[in-house]
Amino acid sequence: MPSFSVIMKHTGGSCPLLKVETARKLVELLEKREEAAKKLGVDVLNAWSPSMEHQMFWIVEAPSQKAVEEYFTEIGFTLWNKLEIQKVEAIK
16 A cells, blocks of 8 residues: 655644644544544554644555545644645655
8 A cells, every 4th residue: 555644734823732622623533533544544654743843744554645635634634734745655
């Protein structure tokens, strides 16, 4: 299955954790991660976020870039992040 890197960034002012209502919405959407991943055939291999930064770096496997886009939309990350999705290959 193809691998994709997903780099997400948002500004400090648009951080979902700044407002209680937005943070609650994030928690609700994140609870759908496993269901969305299974439905779309997405396997999250790893995810990182630098301390004190408004960025996230994910590596996922998915049948297509469209599936990756749909996954991050369903779990709400497109609401406040700019996403950069690229197909990647392991360096051997």
